[in-house]
Structure formats: structure tokens, C-alpha cells
Amino acid sequence: MTNSLFDPILDSARSIPGLAVGLLAARFERPLAETPTTPSITDSLRLDAEAVPLERDEAVRAAVRDLLRRDGYKPTGRGKPASEYLVKAAEGGFLRPINAAVDACNVVSLHSGLPISVVDLDRVRLPLSVGVGGPDDAYVFNTSGQEIRLAGLLGLRDADGFCANPVRDSQRTKTHDGTTQALSVIWAPDQLSGRLEAALAWYADLGRAAGAVVAVVTSDD
Structure with a gap:
């Protein structure tokens, strides 16, 4: 399944100038509700975490925003990249464990x-691909029914439409207590391909430590 899953995503990502993606498919032995988050993960949900292989960099933040601006999207305010939301949550002490995949x-x-997107592979309809939202594209991103408009925004789509992006993922395909298979997309500017590979390798190590079988690839492969 890995090639049939990865190839359409990689092919479409390579057609978007300036974009590099890292993909990680994870299969857990038990549903996420029964899969504990390891201490190596929970201990790192802090800005001052020790022994992490990557550190925040203002140049990375700026490059990610520039990537999202490529097709006219404005990555500011409530539309800023998910990675920036995490910093604010960690600074405020609100970043808490959710499940092993999301953590x-x-x-x-x-x-x-x-920014990284995570979808439940049993909630999407193949094939998956990467594209840019049009003026009428939108989806619900939380249980309250709030929508994000997708015009000009990079995103992952399945046979039913867009389901994830570097800002907010769709409620339709989010992981849940019963999830056993997940796909993650790491979104990166192509000039940060080295950082992308390092992030993907670390991500894979964390997944394996949680007992998942993982497969990884980047758009440079």
C-alpha cells in the first residue's frame, strides 16, 4: 500500500515550486486510545525540553510563512501555520497530550x-494528492463546526476534497480513539530540505518508540 499511497502525493508535491514534503505512514498495534504516549514524547511538549535534535529558528518561521504566501494565502493571525500555534500553546502552558500520533x-x-498534518488513513478515500485551494474551497476543522477558507493555501486532498493543510486539519479525517493507521505530511520550503529530513527521521524514531510500524519518504527521494 505504501507506494500507492505515497506516489500520488509526491508527484503532485513536486509540481508545486518551492515545496518539499516529508511523508510518514504509521500503523499502531492497538487503537490510539490503548497506545500510551511515551515519556520521550510527553517530556518534549515544552519549549525548554532537553536533548531534542532540532531547535526553533526564526529563519524557519519566516521561510514557512513565505511558502504559504506563494499562491496568495495570508499566514497571519488565526491563519498562521500550525507550528506557530504550538509555540503559543507551549508558552501558555496549554500544550497537553492528546494521543500518541498527535503528540x-x-x-x-x-x-x-x-507545520505537520495528520490524518486517519481509514477516514480518507484514496488517492491522496497535494494541491492549492480554490476560492470556493473550505472545510470544518473542529467539533464546533468552524470552517477554514482554503483559497491559495497548500493542502492535502483525498477523493472527497481537501482534508488537511499546514494551518488546520479537517475534522472529517482527524485521528480519534479508534485510529490504528495514520499519515503525516511535513510541509517545508524546499531550501530547508535538510531540516525536513532531520525532522522526518526524528518523527519516525518517536513513532517506532510508541510501537508503530512506520514508512517514510521525502519529495526529494
């Missing part, structure tokens, strides 16, 4: 400065 995502995104 690993949040740790890597927090410290790398790269």
Missing part, C-alpha cells in the same frame, strides 16, 4: 518549526 507530531513540529 509525536506536535513535538516534532514545535521544535522543528515545520
Whole structure:
């Protein structure tokens, strides 16, 4: 399944100038509700975490925003990249464990400065691809029914439409207590391909430590 899952995403990502993506598919032995988050993850949900392989960098933040601006999207205010939301949450003491898949995502995104999307593979309809939202594209991103407008914003889409992006993921395809298979997309400017590879390798290590079987690839492969 890995090639049939990854190839359409990689092919479409390579067609977007300035974009590099890292993909990680994870299969957990048990549903996420029964999969504990390891101490190596929970201990790193802090800005002052020790022994993390990547550190926040203002140049990374600026480069990510420039990438999101490429097609006219404005990555400011409530529309800023998810990695910046995590910094604010950590500064306020509000970054708490959710589940093993999301927690690993949040740790890597927090410290790398790269936004990451996570979807439940049993909630999407293949094929998956990367594209840019049009003026009429939108989706609900939380249980309250709030929508994010997707015009000019990079995103992951399945057969039913967009389902994730570097700002907010769709409620339709989010992980939940019963999730056993997840796909993560790390969004990066292509000039940060080295940082992307380091983030993906760290992410894979955290997933394996949580007992998941993982497969990884970047758009440079």
C-alpha cells in the first residue's frame, strides 16, 4: 500500500515550486486510545525540553510563512501555520497530550518549526494528492463546526476534497480513539530540505518508540 499511497502525493508535491514534503505512514498495534504516549514524547511538549535534535529558528518561521504566501494565502493571525500555534500553546502552558500520533507530531513540529498534518488513513478515500485551494474551497476543522477558507493555501486532498493543510486539519479525517493507521505530511520550503529530513527521521524514531510500524519518504527521494 505504501507506494500507492505515497506516489500520488509526491508527484503532485513536486509540481508545486518551492515545496518539499516529508511523508510518514504509521500503523499502531492497538487503537490510539490503548497506545500510551511515551515519556520521550510527553517530556518534549515544552519549549525548554532537553536533548531534542532540532531547535526553533526564526529563519524557519519566516521561510514557512513565505511558502504559504506563494499562491496568495495570508499566514497571519488565526491563519498562521500550525507550528506557530504550538509555540503559543507551549508558552501558555496549554500544550497537553492528546494521543500518541498527535503528540509525536506536535513535538516534532514545535521544535522543528515545520507545520505537520495528520490524518486517519481509514477516514480518507484514496488517492491522496497535494494541491492549492480554490476560492470556493473550505472545510470544518473542529467539533464546533468552524470552517477554514482554503483559497491559495497548500493542502492535502483525498477523493472527497481537501482534508488537511499546514494551518488546520479537517475534522472529517482527524485521528480519534479508534485510529490504528495514520499519515503525516511535513510541509517545508524546499531550501530547508535538510531540516525536513532531520525532522522526518526524528518523527519516525518517536513513532517506532510508541510501537508503530512506520514508512517514510521525502519529495526529494
